[in-house]
Amino acid sequence: MREYSIRRCGDEYIIDNLHDFNADIIFDCGQCFRFTKKDKYWQGVSGHHFAKVKDIENGIILSCKEADLRYWINYLDLSYDYEKAKRELSLDSVIKPLISLMPGMRLLNQDFFECLISFIISSNNNILRIRGIIDRLCARYGKKLDIGYSFPTPNSLALAAETDILTCGAGYRAPYIIKTSQMISNGFDYNSLKQMPLKQAQETLTKFMGVGVKVADCVLLFSLGRKDAFPVDTWIRKVMHDICHERLNDNTIREYAKKRFGKNAGLANQYLFHYNRTKDDS
DNA sequence: TTCCAGGGTCCTA
């Protein structure tokens, strides 16, 4: 793995020799919902941290507070060896062309609670609406930052009235958001999920209201670095049907992905998901 | 007007 370097330039950090990074793909591929593009910069909030990110030749410009630098380096997953993962996935005939089509795909390490609530909201929903609901929740229950709002704390959502969550557009997911926030605010050690067997981690997360195996897999993949997780949604079902030429149930799809993609299943999933969701756009 | 979206819960057989 080639090592990147960081140098400060005024209020910004220039991260050089960073390959496998494409902000347009990373922030628009449906793994996070709080980044928008403005004047060539992707800007957004994670938890209570604000940042702007811009692609440059052989690297990125990261604009954030000095105290938040370590947070964003982890968030952007800069220490993971994507070169190696892509080399391994290139052996797969289906994924190989997708790697070329989507250079710089990367999996983020998002805030656990924010990711959990976001994907509870994602159930039977589309990305545009998910973004809107989260924005309204943040404006109502988050803290005002210099730019935007922080994501609400577990305690603030645990104490929220269901009718107020409904006005944010959450629909039938409103009680799930409140009950899960109450469970989290009573104490939950999410770090243990990083090491335990995938199935055990899924079972632990599905104890939260509004969390099934698919949402659990998204949380494991997009906030806890579990790159072996393979979320099965409507798009992935369609892809797997095309690949296997038969209708498979979700458990069979997960087992199939585990065998075919192994520890890189999550990255393969994101290539398949993003390609199939956007292939008719151009 | 109908379909669909990064699904989950609950009930029934």
Next chain:
DNA sequence: TAGGACCATGGA
């Protein structure tokens, strides 16, 4: 244990 009805919402 598996399968299906039902659940808000708004854009296409």
